[in-house]
Amino acid sequence: MVVTDPDVLAGYRQDRASDPAAGVALALVRPTTTEQVATVLQWAHRHRVPVVPRGAGTGLSGGATAQHGALLLGTERMREITVDPVTRTAVVQPGLLNAEVKRAVAERGLWYPPDPSSFEICSIGGNAATNAGGLCCVKYGVTTDYVLGMEVVLADGTVARLGGPRLKDAAGLSLTKLFVGSEGTLGIITELTLRLLPAQPPQSTVVATFSTLPTATAAILAITGALRPSMLEFMDGVAINAVEDELRMGLDRDAAGLLVARSDAPGEHAGYEADLMLDACERAGATEAFRTDDPDEGEAFCAARRYAIPAVERKGPLLLEDVGVPLPRLGDLVTGIAAIADRRRVLVSVIAHAGDGNTHPLIVHDPNDPDETARAHQAFGEIMDLAIGLGGTITGEHGVGRLKKAWLPDQVGPEVMDLTRRIKDALDPNGILNPGAVL
């Protein structure tokens, strides 16, 4: 269970945020049961050793970055799942991948909606720790909306069971909801009780390209003002070209933006809603727009959108943003980001879960060019400042981790930081749980 081999530890230093400040852990432990996690935490508590929890290491904000002298607790071997079709719930250990959960429940005709773009490689425990989102959230909500209960190991090794397989439960404080999104700073999640839905109906898909950003954002607002799409995704011209370079699927390389919108309304209502969205795109000035009810064709465009981050990453290492704004400010955010990119002379590609105002500006930079790297980091901060100024958030779904914590006080204010600190101190008085993350 305990690994101290330096070569193995080296592979666990960073998550996908590639935090340059990563340390080297004391050791890596990979427990398989809640009891083992409790034993580890009891030991860490007694010896005041910090513990950094880690799921599949796909975090984009540095929440699982190794720290000097800390123990890394990897949940990857905690892989049990039980599906209950009658209560429509699943009880899962945290190390299962999101895709594995989806597949296991699909075998019983059920659906676990949250779908980060990384769903094939990210863990369900990490999803809960960061309150991960995804593409379907515009209609179906985020991870917290599907967590009914959990088992969590606290800083001193105590095991607490929160909530359970009950669709309504108003008994006591909403502790389950507090632990979702706490990024390992309050406890380590060792089991989740997830709410499931009946299998998603077939979707109709609309794909539309726009020659300007304002026409694309106008279409987004027209769509969300008329109905609730089951997906409403955006990528800009840089992302379109990066994806086209890799996938050769005939995307319009001259477009400033591309929307992929879907409806999963039952029966022919999916087509009806898709036609409304098609019409909204055309009225907003789309250069090309079409609807497809073919599942494979629709999925191909969704896959293209999900592939945008890796595709843009081929142009160079990324600083990956996750800023969100109230929907009417989306246009201001996108044009403001373009102005920052111009001013700092860096390439910024914007992809977005457009329907909920959550964008991922991707700042490409050459780490061997110190000047460009400095400008990229300036742009990284300025984009978060811009989002805060527009009434938005520095992170819609990736979490604060270590990379964004300097901006958290600017977003939430001193009163909320004080509240956060008081709760952290009450639950982790020695500060051994994921130190340096969030706070």
Add this chain to the structure above:
Amino acid sequence: MVVTDPDVLAGYRQDRASDPAAGVALALVRPTTTEQVATVLQWAHRHRVPVVPRGAGTGLSGGATAQHGALLLGTERMREITVDPVTRTAVVQPGLLNAEVKRAVAERGLWYPPDPSSFEICSIGGNAATNAGGLCCVKYGVTTDYVLGMEVVLADGTVARLGGPRLKDAAGLSLTKLFVGSEGTLGIITELTLRLLPAQPPQSTVVATFSTLPTATAAILAITGALRPSMLEFMDGVAINAVEDELRMGLDRDAAGLLVARSDAPGEHAGYEADLMLDACERAGATEAFRTDDPDEGEAFCAARRYAIPAVERKGPLLLEDVGVPLPRLGDLVTGIAAIADRRRVLVSVIAHAGDGNTHPLIVHDPNDPDETARAHQAFGEIMDLAIGLGGTITGEHGVGRLKKAWLPDQVGPEVMDLTRRIKDALDPNGILNPGAVL
């Protein structure tokens, strides 16, 4: 703003739980702004005076019961609302009634789903403080699912703004979710940012009667196993007769149970789902079952179900339960309640939000008969013990308040009570916020 008139204070001693242990407040304050609430809390903090917050006084667990020497803070004059159709959100002050929020957003073509049976008389602030549920929750979730942000006044009078009009926000701890359902023990909610949905489509309604409880619960499981109804309500024979006594709508007085199930799927899919539910009821052994697409007729049966509590109350004062269980245990809960009623020789009527396993056993008793009152209280505790033993909750949607707090440790266990106490102490170190509620 400050009322000390004993006659007025007498009217504010209890909420609808009629807690006999209610005290007499020092004074009643009825602020209109957040600043006024902050001033009150600063004063209370300085002088260590307890504060009991109160919405419309419709709470069923005694969460707003006046305490000797405490200040009552009534939010009834905080009645502002702003609706934003583009972000599909509303910003509301806590004193508005749930029905007033529903009406204001409906004027903009929008829908605020949570619908406690008391929606015409309960406040939106109280709904958030208790994480209130209702009839549509089986498909649309509870209050917390619609609270995106809030302004809250803390124990020392500090004003904190949590969350905001963003559909995704992973920045920092999920404090908004922690305050929803905290029953006034962590802070006083002075403003809510609510997520709204497009107007609900017309519903098809199925009404079915059953001659036995097992056939009725079998129909419930068959329905929830096949689809997500927009409503799935139950009332037992006692409730049917009590409602029929008042409303004379031709309900079957010989039935052991009546289900009202609805679908709001788009277009003719509502009828399609309704037919599936009708079929499930008939296969389970319904003595009579029919579908109606007439909105007035459907609403009449929903109104009958909502009227069940006042109708049964005409038989005598009620001890009102709110126990919930995982759905497969619903049959065990209902038959177990009948056994308790027999053993304690008290009349217990069961009505339920059946689709999410949340039941309201109504224990009728004559307060002038000390022996019967004692037996009613025994049954009250035994029903909660039964729910806990079935993996359930002592409160699905009413909150713990003062009447149910003795059972909370049995449900959640010592670890969760300790966690709860640590958070309470961190946020309200002098214990002045709603003392005696929950903890």
